[in-house]
Amino acid sequence: MTVNPALYGSKMPFDTRKDLAMVGVIASSPNVLLVHPSVPARSLQELVAYARAHPGGLNFASSGVGSTNHLAGELFKSLAQVEIVHVPYKGNQDALTDLLAQRVQILFSGVPPVLSFIKSGQLRALAVAGPEPSPALPGVPTVAQAGLPGAEVVAWYGLIAPAGTPRPVIERLNAELRKALALPEVRAQLASAGADPSNDGPEAFSRLVDTELQRWQRVITHANIRME
Template sequence: MHSNRRTFIHHCAGGALGAAAPWALASPAPYPDKTVRIIIPYPAGGATDNLGRLAGQALQQALGQSFIADNKGGAGTTLGTRELARSAPDGYTLGMIDSTFTINPGLLGSRLGYDTLKDFTPICQIASAQFVLVTHPSVAVKDLPGFIAKAKAEPNTLAYGSAGVGSGPHLAGELLAQRAGLQVTHIPYRGGGTVISDLLGGQVQFAFATVPTLAEHIRAGKLHALAVTGNLRAPQLSEVPTFAEAGLPGVDIQPLFGLIGPKDIPAAVVEKISKVLTKSIQDGEMRTRLTAMGFTPVGSTPQAFAQRIREDVAKWAEVIRRGKIQPE
């Protein structure tokens, strides 16, 4: 009796294991096997949104699955970024970031609701951009040394506008002031478009903006370009020197744009996305489109992107601390 009972249990167990084996041993479906969402922490339109959609198109074409943009603007990008931090780490929710992501830790601290360096997985830096320093013609200076001399001779008489406290153009102006020892006035606006309108009208005397934003006004003679950020001259403004060439090294402002995910995404998924984007940026149509839009294509590894994020967080935190900048 006992022997028969043991035999019965053995056969039942074996049958159960045999039935379960195909399911248990089946390989997981290759990533991605469903739609991937890319959270963009801005309303539709604008550089970060455009680049996020461009990245989604490249990934969709290469991987054969839908990558859709999900605009979650608000609260200085923290609304969408906070949602990304709380998403499942399965690779089906990703997020676009720009330099605001690296500025916010120094500006907002614990109010962010997430840890910039611990709660995310950097995947690939897609591109960077260059800022150009421009003046209204009424400032009547020919170059960066002349601007610095005028600003020092007339402290707090030159004003610059930006899209708000803690924005990239604001901190670019603050970094310039710190490096050159200037006293200038910052006027925050609620959007970049109004800044450009007032700059063209002479209500503010100078500003920083990305090269594509101002190139047309510079070529038309409505604004005077003094210097560009970065190590190389901008292709659209090849006659304009870099800050280092103009005699003021250290004004290193190159806005970044890239793709990240929540922490703990499987390494194989991160590597797959990064390799697809990097190949497209380095060899494919995406590179041509980025260049035409005025960006510098990058296509970095996850490790290099993580390092760049750490460096920028530290740099902007120091600029904010030294400038005693408080959020609005």
């Protein structure tokens, strides 16, 4: 919704702002910045210092060109002013496999797929790319706490209706969404997937979409990302 317009432009079959009506955010899930333990960095600042001292010496994996973790890496490069090399894969599992095998050194990932590897010491978590620390990763700071504000990359999920949906319908849908998100079993299911339930309504969701559209347009333009 907010990345593809910058990647595909006029090829998009819909306009996010004109053709859709935001009902509410369902949940969000932050990325975590991971390195292979062979990287001599135990903090985000140490990683930045090492990358600056070895330009082009570190590779970061992604699940493909234009994917969330690709954009997260490009955002990190821009904000930290480092030169690290992007290595795209056909999926997150392939990227994770090569990170574990030390063929690449850095990966931004959702928390659930990598949690066991962090706990076992096979991977090192340096920072949570979200506004709040993750309960699943005690002691791991956010990117802002680690000294790189603005590097937050959060996957979010929302309920959306067609543009022109009457306001009373939007409000009723949002009210029912809030009821569902208050159910303990729903919250538990979201937590098991590494997601935090949200209470954001239509206006907050619309502001989020506007912010994300502008943000990823800047990142994609700055990194000159093109879909072949």
